[in-house]
Amino acid sequence: MGDMETKQTNWEDLSISNDFLFGKVMQNPELCKELLQRILPDLKIDRIEYPELQKSINVDMDAHSVRLDVYVKDDRETVYDIEMQVSDTKELPKRSRYYQGMIDIQLVDAGQHYKKLNKSYIIFICPFDVFGKNRCRYTFENLCLEEKNLPLGDGTTKIFLNAMGPMDDVSPELKSFLDYVAGKKNDDSFVKELDEEVRKVRESKEWRRDYMTLLMRDQENIEKGIKIGLERGLEQGLEQGIEQGLEQGIEQGLEQGKLEMIVQLIHDGVLTVREGAGRLHMSESDLAKCL
Secondary structure, three states: OOOOOOOOOOHHHOOOOOHHHHHHHOOOHHHHHHHHHHHOOOOOOOOEEOOOOOOEEOOOOOOOOEEOOEEEEEOOOOEEEEEEOOOOOOOHHHHHHHHHHHHHHHHHHOOOOHHHOOOEEEEEEEOOOOOOOOOOEEEEOOEOOOOOOOEOOOOEEEEEEEOOOOOOOOOHHHHHHHHHHOOOOOOOHHHHHHHHHHHHHHOOHHHHHHHHHHHHHHHHHHHHHHHHHHHHHHHHHHHHHHHHOHHHHHHHHHHHHHHHHHHHHHHOOOOOHHHHHHHHOOOHHHHHOOO
16 A cells, blocks of 8 residues: 555555545445445445445536545435545545535435435545544534533434544444555455455456546646646736735745645645645645645
8 A cells, every 4th residue: 555645646556545446346335335334333234226426416517516435325215425535634524514515405406305305424434533532433413512412313424434543442343444444454354355346446447547537637637726826826926016026926926826726726635735735845734734
């Protein structure tokens, strides 16, 4: 497995922690169902179905498109969104809220009355600790602040899994999977099945081609974004240049525009903090202050 803080780009080196490959592996319904059972052992999931593979949700033409890694329903119509998130973009709680809203709107648009909105789980699998409490698992539901045992009952649950967590707060079965995400193979039968499926995915010429196409599109978006940022920076720099001196203003504007665009690309998950810091020639800690 490659460096957990950088994106894996070589097809032959991809592991389960790559969101593209993870999505393909989870197209195997038995493996996907077993993973959900390990994450949610109290649920009895008899079968799952795929409304759309790697579902893309658009609310309107002006809104951002949301591409979900794994989007499935079980036999009780409960909705599950499972996301493999390698980059620590510092905004996953807000992203989980955004995903929840997009999924709910899509369900209502599909003819559901809001009173019958599906029960849903949004699950992030990460090789880092989103909340810094050393847990392997963080589960959130809406509760009353005044009555701690009173749930809102809106049917939504958000789970953040930390593959690097040292705390013994998950089942041995789920821990085996998280160790596999972290690059530690083990003798767990499910992990062996996952590893075999990863091998099969990497042997697919069609999926290799799809992955390379996706990489090219990401790179084009990065270049387009930086160009837009530079143009905005130039415009800002020219305005500043009138008052502060043309040369200094242009330089400051360009740097500000580039910084803003890199920050946006990090928020969108296109770049990691490390990659963004490298492009800006600044430290990761200084860049993190801008996120």
